[in-house]
Amino acid sequence: VEQAPPALVFRLQSRIDLYSVSIFLPEREVGQYQVFINLMLYLQAMANFVLTPFVKGLYRLDRDALRRVSLRLLGLGLLLTPPALFVVDWLLSRVYAIQLSPLYLALGGLYVLPVYFYLPTIYALYKANRQNRVLWINLSGAALNLLLNLFLVPRRGALGALLATTLVQWFVLACY
Secondary structure (H helix, E strand, O other), X not given: OOOOOHHHHOHHHHHHHHHHHHHHOOHHHHHHHHHHHHHHHHHHHHHHHHXXXXXXXXXXXXXXXXXXXXXXHHXXXXXXXXXXXXXXXXXXXXXXXXXXXXXXXXXXXXXXXXXXXXXXXXXXXXXXXXXXXXXXXXXXXXXXXXXXXXXXXXXXXXXHHHHHHHHHHHHHHXXX
């Protein structure tokens, strides 16, 4: 775990909702949710693709400079996410014949954005040899995600899973 890149730490946390949906919902809804959440994970991954070439430089920055990088990356996320959500909506409707409400897409955007801000912080924690903090924050997020999904998915379906996962992303942001 200490040598793992930040993207690997998110894997369990980002799949709890899918496991919960698989337990409670019919196959058709599970498939639709899986397609949607995977597209959202691709949008989150763009933050890492943007930041990865600059990781060596990140390790040299002080706290204030890292905060500015986080704000700039968040700004990029704010610029990229709305048009990307239109593309996702188009793909879902044209390629997969999945129609989602605007609320679903808005929650998807809110799910994507936090990683754009806290990703540089994760690298800073790795630099400071505080990988265990990253691990504990993400394990806490996974546990919270599981609890929220167990409560929300039976009551709200896939939208409940998305709401739970989105809330956890903002919880993780607050922790970092």
